[in-house]
Amino acid sequence: MTLMAAKFTPKVLLSAPRRSAGAPNCTGEKILYTVTTYSFEEHRKTSQIRYLDAKTGQSTLLYENPAYSEPTWITEDRFIFLKNGDKGTTTVKEIKTFRGSISNLKAKRLSDKTVALACSVLTTPEGKMFDSEAEEKPHSSAKVYTSLFVRHWDAWVGKNKQAVWYGSLELQNGKTVLAEPGLVNAHPGTGLECPVPPFGGSGDFDICASGIAFVAKDPHINEATHTKTDLYYVPLKSFTESKPPKPQQVKTGKLQGYSQNPTFSPDGKSIAFTRMRSIQYESDKTRLLVIPDVEDLSNVQEFFETEDGEGGWDYKPDGIAWSHDGKELYITAEFEGTNALWKVPSSPADAKEPPTKILGAGSVTDFKLLSPKSRKLFVTTSSLVDNSSYSVLDPRDQSLTLISSSSKQGKSFGLSKKQCSDFWCKGAGDYKVHALVMKPSNFDESKKYPLAFLIHGGPQGAWGDSWSTRWNPAIFAEQGYVVVTPNPTGSSGYGMALQNGIKEDWGGKPYNDLVNCFEYIGTHMPYVDMNRAVALGASYGGYMINWIQGHPLGRKFKALVCHDGVFCGLNQYCSEELFFPLHDFGGTLWDNRATYEKWDPSRFTGEWATPQLVRIHPAPPAPVAVSSLNVLDLDYRLPITEGLAAFNVLQSRGVPSKFLTFPDENHWVLKPENSLVWHKEVLDWINRYASAEGDECASVVEKTGSMKI
Template sequence: MMTIQAAKFTPEVLLSAPRRSPGVPNSTGELVLYTVSTYSFDTHSKTAQIRVLNIKEGTSHLVSEDSAASEPIWISEKEVAYVKGLDNGASALVAQHVLDANETNTIHRFAGSISSVKAKPLSADKVAFCCAALTTPDGQLYNPSAEPKSHTSAKIYDSLFVRHWDSWNTENKNSLWYGQLQKVDGKWTLGNSALTNLLAGTRLNSPVPPFGGAGDFDISSTGIVFVAKDPDLNHARHTKTDLYFVPLSSFLDKPTVPQIVKTGRLLGYSSSPAFSNDGKQVAFLRMKSQQYEADKTRLLLIPDVTDLSNVQEFYETDDDKGGWDLKPDWIVWSHDNKELYVAAEKHARVVLWKLPSSPLEAKSLPAPIHEDGSVAEAKVLGDSSSLLITTRSRVESSNYSILDPATRSVTVVSSTTKQGRAFSLTRSQCQEIWYEGSKGYKVHALVTLPSTFDPSKKYPLAFLVHGGPQGAWGDDWSTRWNPAIFAEQGYVVVSPNPTGSTGYGQDHTDAIQNNWGGDPYVDLVKCFEYIEKEMSYIDTDRAVALGASYGGYMMNWIQGHDLGRKFKALVCHDGVFSTLSQWSTEELFFPEHDFGGTLWDNREGYEKWDPAKYTGNWATPQLVIHNELDYRLPISEGLAMFNVLQARGVPSKFVMFPDEHHWVLKPENSLVWHREVLDWINKYSGISEQE
């Protein structure tokens, strides 16, 4: 298996190190399927592999190293299927024995590109199959090479939602396609030699863009459940997605009309549907508000898919707030269908919880069964009660472990970074603090120390402000904002989770509404004051601050206020220059919620927290990074920041990536990003002078 050993954790090491997917065990729980990729800055090329890990032997076996192969899934105990990209936008589904590369056959070729594949064994030689694909208005797989050549580049719209995330919307939409894989004469084939469009003629689209995937639907022997936006509401101003069920007696049959699952007062996002193992029940999540993307998710159950009118809520309360003050994110059924394992964020960690699978039996709140780092995924191991969990932390990019839910005991199976040692990182670098915030209650912050930390010495401060704003810094791995990268430059990194952050109860999250520069800013001021008073090994006279998205907004807000004079330099990535320009974004429900209405109905609410109002105070050197394809916060925001800084004579630099969106993902671009950011803060903190 691909390995790495680095004497120092640098951006080059971070970006070229193996990136491993969550592990998926086979039906017996003996083999774990996963993908791993690397990038070489020497050859400027990427490698990609599909592999299986033998749990008992601890050995890894190569299945495929075809760079066009992706999204492997189990279709039998020792056979997988994966998607292979072909020329001209086409794709193929390929079957292969994981231990014998000679046992390979192309199941079917498709005119378009399929993705988000799922499979469910029906018998020894039959498998239910479902995938997503971009689909034309007439219900066919979309293939860009088949489009007639246009002699104009004009895009013309007469309704809202003209673009989303990083692309302009077109008439082609996501749809789900299903079929049956069957083994004939030792070869896997596609029944009827075709997939069926589940959503043809329904006006429904699934998965939900821009981030929807296999988590937006599930399949069983009884049919398919999926989530889709309400076709009668404008998607730019409403978050509402409904859950639908299509019963299927056979995956070779044509579909019936999708049946909507009604949930009464809960009208927001529906997400993460999961069939019980026998296909008779469905657990899923739903929010209440249809204009708030960070509302609390409620855990729901359909006890019998033949009766969609009976939907039960876990921990329902009379005040309608729900008895569990955390936000479940995804759901896994136990092997006997008696329990649910649910991931939910708490105090900067994604914790795995256990509860009875029936709301009628869930009298007590869920019990945490894994709280170390962040759980990315959990899968039942065969027919046992054990789980294979994939976890990450600030020093660990991918760890596979076997978890016993009853005893909470954990056995490590495989660690990509050897618990950080491959990067010369250790858990001793990871600390945390609690300090008194703006409203008198405790606010949490993560602290990441250099690997060579000496408490008798002083280190400059790297102060990180997260985006969202309804988000949080977590004890998790990142290839974009990795605190250890800054720590290894010689900083003590403090990452606060102020008002608006998730994982500390819904009230803490909701309190940022109409309050962007209020309590969150005071929380950051108080964090800085705590550092000055209590953390003697931090040199706050050499402090720098960095943030992206809402964190970028806060860099500009800090610039205009007293805290801005505490920092030697600031870094703003894809941030907000003016709240008055928030209606240039694509998901308008976001500013409508966070600023208390439309721009014309509540202009005062937008103006109150506008960083541009305080540009006369801007004086701290600032690096501005903004990307051309960022349609969430258009590039004019970054240009306005830079123009103000330059006009005021403030040392500043502007970095733009024309082929990146809200995030910088391409390895070569990301390396430039890291170098520019580190060069900027190292110059002003004085670290460059020490090198």
């Protein structure tokens, strides 16, 4: 049963059940998924494995244990899952316990009695499964490095790497047995790491009856300065081979960037995957590629290839699935504020026209094929008002049948699609800028509402019609704001010209796009009180907040919130992925210092809250104020000193300001208790200056209980 929230508050958001993508069995009648829920009353998280009856929509609890994860079908009625144990062990239920860290289960049924299994395992340089208990404990915490890339995201780089391991499961008299020789490292002694950190998962490898395909960074090129990952193929006679052959690298000519999403055809003879061209651009356009026959890895064919190398389709394919007959590919790609699902013939020679969009509402987060007989797809989606929906899509007529919505399509949160709209406004050049709008659920057009102006990170990213537990527009809307989330220059899903336009122009066209968007709101949205506007941003959005602060647009806002924003452009080399500034700022700090300096927010700190506009006492509110939310000690993408520097400037200039930090978080605030504090501090801050609902926010955050599934 789902309880209706009296009001959508941070506590409701963070305590609402979070469902994984659904995993249908081969008939599509049963859907496995996990649900995690956090209770602020008990201060603990619960985790469940459940299955959903696709016909009735009835959900059944199978297990409730925080150590259980990754339920994976191996037959129509049987599945395996992981149990994380004490002292570094992992159990593949009900098969075997391993002294090591196992994740990213993937299974493929090969016969009535055999199932191929693959997973990722933390592996030693010698190619063995890493056993934390057996390792000799050092007496010092010292770390010594002699090359680039000493830490990544939120962890110091160590000697042990993730690797793909494989094995064979035998179905015997109602039991599942791991055949000898057990789990085997698919690429020992190669120096290859898969999945690719920090966000790689089961999508980085795939299996078929004849082998394994996986992607890995080139071990001969420094990963701090390059984005090159290659596709490899390991042919196997069976999944019981104790010594696999050496992985065969797939060559892709001038495409030298990230390789992603290897996916075997149903017969295992072909592989579809994506690859970027640039070797130093993490957000380059992905190209859809296919190897028609794994017996000839030199024959790699590109979809929509053009002589100039730009490609004939202007969007970025991501997730991939083959149709059961192997004649079509289904792919996801961002498109104008959505993550849409498309179909295209599986042969580039037959792909005469751009892909056909078969689902464009909301955002597709996962999709899987159902039975060959149905020829339909099981799709997991979300939207600005709905945190998780499971549906069945018929790609032939694009009909969509809803099976289950975790939030009753937003009703459980008191949200509805009528709160959502969008607009297009003039950009800084010969293009238009798209913005999404979310209004309060009790919106009255005859009233005036303050504006919450949200700026996305990336910068090659976008706001979309999707759910988030970190930056959720509905949270601000339900505080009484009209929320506008613009997608200016640098945004993805609007063609590569707009996205690439931000290169070496961080504070140029994107800033002017935002100025135009702000002016459009004032002219075309009379229900917005432009004198009570606030702006918030994280990562690149945080950079833009610091940039805005030193420029005229900053004087238009009553308050600003900067989360993890760059303070000084010359400090880009404090980050770990140096390929990022090398691309976006056009070279090294010493060869192109002028660009780093040109877009440096710290150059304009003399304009931060000028004396004429700043009131340094609590009331009445200051015209300009910043809450500096640079997080954190574990944020290796953007060190905490960037936030401290911004805060120190504000304090030194007498600008009302506050500093919030979480030493146990990375670039994101993920722990529920920390996130609740984050939301409270942010909402208290903007409400103080925009006078949305004042102290009511804090009381609602404290009193609203958690939702139950």
